[in-house]
Amino acid sequence: MERLLDIAEVSDRSGVSASGLRYYEKKKLIGAVARNGLRRQYEPAVLEELALICLAKSAGFTLDEIGSVLGRPGTRVIPRNALVDKAGDLEEQAERLVNLAKMVRHVANCPVVDHFECSRFRKLLKVSTRVANA
Incomplete structure (x- = not known):
């Protein structure tokens, strides 16, 4: 023993x-x-x-x-099904984080003085609002 x-x-x-x-x-x-x-x-x-x-x-x-x-x-x-479900959740979270990092990087590097005048920034805001409310 x-x-x-x-x-x-x-x-x-x-x-x-x-x-x-x-x-x-x-x-x-x-x-x-x-x-x-x-x-x-x-x-x-x-x-x-x-x-x-x-x-x-x-x-x-x-x-x-x-x-x-x-x-x-x-x-x-x-139980493998619980692991598969959690892996899917983590993959979705990782995708959201990658997209968020791209948005933050764009805002940091955007040459437009007023970010709200940047068309790409405005598109990113719309996407982030849909994701946050999903």
């Missing part, structure tokens, strides 16, 4: 604060398997679970979504 990890060691190795670990446990994203006095003890696999939680958060999943997608602690199967 592998040695259990103390909450402080899990925090050090994962970069998640002890209060964050307790919060994740309260949200049922991870689970302590024992206690040593008042200190929570975790299986070493919790480090992979925490890495997955951090990856999911980086991808834009909320903690509630992570809980519903990942299921209970120790689950090793991730």
